[in-house]
Amino acid sequence: MRGVSIIGIGTTPFGILEGKSLKEIATIACNEAIKEAGIEKEAVEAFYLGNFISGILLGQETIAPLVANSLGLPKQVPCTKVEGACCSSGIALRQGYLLVAAGLANFVLVAGVEKMTSATTEKNTEGLASAFDQETEGQTGLTFPGFFALIARRHMHQYGTKIEHLALVSVKNHGNSTANPRARFRKKATVEEVMASRMVADPLKLYDCCSISDGAAAAVLCPSDIAHQFSRKPIDILASAHTTGFSTTYEMDDPTILMATVMAAKKAYEMARLFPQDIHVAELHDCFTIAEIVDSEDLGFFEKGKGGFAVEDGLTQVGGKIPINPSGGLISKGHPVGATGLGQVYEIVKQLRGEHENQVRNAGIGLSHNLGATGQVCTVHIFKRRG
Amino acid sequence: MNMPGEERLTLLRCAGCGALHVPPKVLCPKCGHEVLLEHSASGLGNIYTFTTIWVAPEAFKKQVPYEIALVQLEEGIKVTARINKKPEETLQIGKPVKFLRKNNLGYWFEL
Numbered sequence: 001m002r003g004v005s006i007i008g009i010g011t012t013p014f015g016i017l018e019g020k021s022l023k024e025i026a027t028i029a030c031n032e033a034i035k036e037a038g039i040e041k042e043a044v045e046a047f048y049l050g051n052f053i054s055g056i057l058l059g060q061e062t063i064a065p066l067v068a069n070s071l072g073l074p075k076q077v078p079c080t081k082v083e084g085a086c087c088s089s090g091i092a093l094r095q096g097y098l099l100v101a102a103g104l105a106n107f108v109l110v111a112g113v114e115k116m117t118s119a120t121t122e123k124n125t126e127g128l129a130s131a132f133d134q135e136t137e138g139q140t141g142l143t144f145p146g147f148f149a150l151i152a153r154r155h156m157h158q159y160g161t162k163i164e165h166l167a168l169v170s171v172k173n174h175g176n177s178t179a180n181p182r183a184r185f186r187k188k189a190t191v192e193e194v195m196a197s198r199m200v201a202d203p204l205k206l207y208d209c210c211s212i213s214d215g216a217a218a219a220v221l222c223p224s225d226i227a228h229q230f231s232r233k234p235i236d237i238l239a240s241a242h243t244t245g246f247s248t249t250y251e252m253d254d255p256t257i258l259m260a261t262v263m264a265a266k267k268a269y270e271m272a273r274l275f276p277q278d279i280h281v282a283e284l285h286d287c288f289t290i291a292e293i294v295d296s297e298d299l300g301f302f303e304k305g306k307g308g309f310a311v312e313d314g315l316t317q318v319g320g321k322i323p324i325n326p327s328g329g330l331i332s333k334g335h336p337v338g339a340t341g342l343g344q345v346y347e348i349v350k351q352l353r354g355e356h357e358n359q360v361r362n363a364g365i366g367l368s369h370n371l372g373a374t375g376q377v378c379t380v381h382i383f384k385r386r387g
Numbered sequence: 388m389n390m391p392g393e394e395r396l397t398l399l400r401c402a403g404c405g406a407l408h409v410p411p412k413v414l415c416p417k418c419g420h421e422v423l424l425e426h427s428a429s430g431l432g433n434i435y436t437f438t439t440i441w442v443a444p445e446a447f448k449k450q451v452p453y454e455i456a457l458v459q460l461e462e463g464i465k466v467t468a469r470i471n472k473k474p475e476e477t478l479q480i481g482k483p484v485k486f487l488r489k490n491n492l493g494y495w496f497e498l
Contacts (some may be wrong), residue, residue, distance in 0.1 A: 126444035135411060137467045139493040141440060141447035142455050149438035150457055157436070157480050202439040250409060250457055250465040255436070 003224030004100045004240075005024035006383070007231040008037025011346045014215035014334030015184035016117045022054055026067040026113035029216035029339075034109065037220035038230050041072055044220075045105035047079045047094050048087030053127040053337035057119045067113070069236070083338075085131040086287060088112060089217065090370030090379030091340030096221045097240040097381075106226070111218035112343070114336035118349035128337070134148050137248045145201035145209055145288065147249060147374055152203055152290035155256045158305065161293065163203055165308030167194040168273075169205045169289035170376035172317060177328020179358040182346075184213050208289040213334030217342035217351070227387075233353045238311040238365075239271035239382040245375040256305075258375035261298035265369075268380040269300070274298035274365065279382070280337055281360040282322060282349045283344035285371035287330040292316075295369055296324060299380070318360055326351065326358040341370035341379065392490030398462065400426040409463050430486030432460040432496070437470065437478045458484055458496055468494035 010032025012025045026049065034041060047062040057280055058067075064079035073079070075234045082091045089112025089379075096108035116124055125143055132138035132147075155161045177183035189207060197206035227234035245260030246252050252259070269275060276299060285297065286292035293307035302310045310316055316324040327333045327347040330340060348366035350356040366383045399408045401421025414421045437456035440447070447453070454470040456478065470478060471487055476498050484496040 120445075121442065122445040122448055125442060126446065129444045136409065136493065140455055140467055141443055141450065141453060141489065141492065142467060143440055143442065143444060145442065146438050146440050146455055150436045150455070153438065153480065154436040154457075199439075199441045201441060204438075248409075248467065250467045255457070326484050 001101045004097050004221055004237045005224045005227035005234040006219050006237065006349055007222050007227050007234055008033045008220035009218065009349050010036060011182060011217040012215050013182045014213045014336055014343060014352035017214040018215070019216045019316045022058060022060060022063065022115040022116055023066055023070050024216060025216040026111060027070040027246055030067065030071050030109060030111050030190040033218035033220050039107055039220065043071055044109045045107055046096065047073060047077055047109045048092040048100055049079070049081050049339060050092035051081055051114060052083055052085055052088050052338050053130065054115065056127040056130060058115060059125065059174040064161055084338060084377035085372030086285070086335070086337045086376040087345055087370045087372030087379055088338040088341065091377070093219065093232060093342060093345060093381060094240050094242045094379050096214040097237055100221050100223055100370050102173070103262060106222055108221045109218065110221060110342065112339035112341055113216040114338040115214050116212045116336060119213050122176065127300060133205055133247050135236045145164070145204050148288040148290050149201035149204045151248060151255050151294060152260060153200055153361065155294065158256060161308035162361060163195070163202040165293065165311055166192045166208055169286065170194045172311065173286060173325050176318065176326050176358055177332035178332060181301055181357065183332055184211055185328065185332045203292070204288055205244065210287045210330035213336045215334060215336035215339045217339050217341060217346045219342060234386065235349050235352050236384045236386065237379070237381060238274070238384050239268035241267035241271065241380045243378050245269070245378065247374065247376050251282045256294060257370065258294060258298055260375045261295060261371060262379035264378040265299045265359065266381040268382050272382040275384065276366055279322060279367045280363040280365050281348065282328060282329060282367045282369065283325050283329070284324060284369040285346050286331050287335060287371070289331065292324065292329065298370060299367070318358055323360045326356065326360055341368070344368040344370060345381065348383055352383055392488040394488055396428040396430045396486040396489070398426045398428050399423040407462055409466050412466065429461050432458040432484055434480055434482045434484055435459040435465055435476055436480060454478060456496070466494055468496045471495050471497040
């Protein structure tokens with residue numbers, strides 16, 4: 001297997017991109033990544049595009065060749081859409097990584113895109129709920145805020161996590177994104193504001209939830225041994241892991257642990273020969289405040305049950321023991337579901353290049369964690385800057 | 388809600404390893420055995436965790452707010468279910484519940 005590096009990144013802002021189509025925003029992000037990599041479009045040998053619900057929301061499918069044609073990629077390039085709910089573009093990165101690592105291609109374009117804000121909240125909730133098993137749990141009217149609310153209440157019961165801990169995650173992430181020009185929300189929030197926001201799925205309130213957003217993000221991958229020819233600051237991918245969890249909540253022994261994350265993290269740390277304490281910055285899947293707490297434990301940053309207390313102690317802030325979501329995360333940067341995984345990678349690459357607007361000092365090793373559905377899908381990637 | 392449906396809680400028991408499952412299952416995901424036998428459950432359990440849904444998918448919009456719980460069944464496995472809660476009742480982790488019916492919205496339990 002060859003080493004794989006990132007030599008170019010591109011993105012749109014995340015948020016309400018009014019008047020811009022799915023095809024347009026995906027094209028913009030891809031074009032930026034290719035230009036940044038300094039390669040010709042003709043050099044791209046494969047294209048993976050992550051997307052979750054464009055079929056349901058927009059009636060638009062077959063979007064990988066659609067975007068490739070908009071971009072003007074050569075016709076011999078295989079273009080593949082990958083779907084794994086909110087983990088779709090984490091999988092796109094993983095597929096591109098595998099192709100380059102295996103020596104089957106030198107330059108691979110990976111991207112993610114979602115266009116959500118043109119549909120109503122109910123339509124989005126319905127589209128997202130398509131990731132439940134429609135033969136069982138999906139029939140009940142369970143929603144994703146509802147799924148994470150079930151976890152939140154159990155986490156509070158088992159470990160003494162407080163509702164204020166959840167609110168503090170939202171406060172931190174809103175604070176972080178004030179500096180991020182790509183974020184949907186740029187305004188600070190207070191604990192009181194979070195607690196007073198309207199109920200979505202008890203005990204989760206509006207400010208505990210990620211925001212429906214439009215957005216696209218992309219990256220160009222190549223073998224590590226030639227990466228310096230294209231980028232002054234290539235970022236090496238030390239690990240790429242992709243795992244599967246349970247499809248229904250009721251089959252989990254303990255839903256406060258998402259096993260797909262635990263297993264992906266274990267594989268990724270082994271592959272990178274690193275430990276959780278070696279990570280300098282992490283972008284993880286905070287689709288809800290409780291998710292950030294659970295993820296931070298499942299990734300090994302904190303002992304199970306201690307994630308909420310770690311937030312209270314400031315350990316996850318920029319400058320803390322393990323800065324989590326300095327971008328603002330899904331909660332405040334926004335969650336265009338199919339684009340999120342590569343949006344996280346964009347933020348980590350900026351951190352490791354030392355170019356981030358909310359820079360973690362001396363960030364040398366970064367981790368991204370992307371989760372889909374009921375923790376049915378998970379990818380974990382570990383990145384390193386050179387020198 | 389007095390909707391028609393199945394009045395008995397039926398699970399599946401694997402003829403190979405004895406594991407209990409919530410239907411439907413094509414085969415036992417634990418041991419791979421292809422024979423699963425219907426198993427009548429007591430219908431008794433307690434609340435493992437719960438939530439009230441205030442923002443629902445389009446098709447459930449008119450039912451808001453509604454309660455969903457993970458019910459820990461006496462038989463040892465869990466099931467996701469709607470809770471038929473009277474206005475004066477409150478849900479709590481550990482509270483006993485009993486099976487009411489199964490219909491197009493899945494399983495229903497009550498306190």
